Amino acid sequence: MSRYAVGSLTLALLLGAFAQVSAQQAGAAQDEVVARVGDREVTLGELEQRWREIDPGSFMQVAQSRFDALDQYLDLLVGDRILEVEAANRGLSVDALLQAELPSRITPVSDADVEQFYNSLGSGQTQGRPLEQLRVPIQNFLQQQRPAQARAALVAELSASLNLPVENLLDPPRQNVSVAPTDPIKGTSEASVEIIEFSDFQ
Numbered sequence: 001m002s003r004y005a006v007g008s009l010t011l012a013l014l015l016g017a018f019a020q021v022s023a024q025q026a027g028a029a030q031d032e033v034v035a036r037v038g039d040r041e042v043t044l045g046e047l048e049q050r051w052r053e054i055d056p057g058s059f060m061q062v063a064q065s066r067f068d069a070l071d072q073y074l075d076l077l078v079g080d081r082i083l084e085v086e087a088a089n090r091g092l093s094v095d096a097l098l099q100a101e102l103p104s105r106i107t108p109v110s111d112a113d114v115e116q117f118y119n120s121l122g123s124g125q126t127q128g129r130p131l132e133q134l135r136v137p138i139q140n141f142l143q144q145q146r147p148a149q150a151r152a153a154l155v156a157e158l159s160a161s162l163n164l165p166v167e168n169l170l171d172p173p174r175q176n177v178s179v180a181p182t183d184p185i186k187g188t189s190e191a192s193v194e195i196i197e198f199s200d201f202q
Contacts, residue, residue, distance in 0.1 A: 056175055063173035071170055078166055079155040086158045098151070105150035109142045117142060 030045035052059045087097040117138050118131045159166060177196050
């Protein structure tokens with residue numbers, strides 16, 4: 001079996017295991033008892049369902065924030081797995097792999113980089129201060145981002161060269177929307193995709 005086949009199989013198994021554990025934890029969390037009233041229990045699932053019914057807006061906002069954070073850190077975890085596969089193929093530790101690959105990918109921050117970042121800021125962020133007052137802080141900030149950017153670039157290169165398929169199995173939050181028979185619609189009710197528009201008329 002080639003290194004590419006081994007790498008693909010390894011990553012698929014790792015991601016599959018992660019998704020399975022996450023699903024099991026989510027299911028277990030719904031059954032978690034959060035309150036008792038006499039001999040009756042209130043589960044986390046019941047609590048979330050009531051929250052969703054009373055204030056679906058805030059529920060979805062929190063659910064979306066949690067999903068965004070999980071998605072961000074899943075990217076980092078997937079990157080770790082890709083680095084582990086490549087390090088194993090080379091007979092190195094992950095730290096040794098990064099020490100060998102990252103320095104050449106970390107480029108210095110140019111004046112153009114600083115100016116571009118400054119121009120992307122709004123007046124509220126700059127508080128009216130000119131570029132020269134913010135040049136050094138911006139340069140330091142951008143330079144601090146370089147290692148993470150270099151790592152992300154390395155992970156992308158390795159993912160392509162190793163032919164490692166990555167499938168994100170996180171389930172985004174969804175809100176069921178009921179449509180009344182009297183609601184105005186365009187098209188057929190049997191359409192495979194529905195777009196619902198909300199309007200607030202004062």
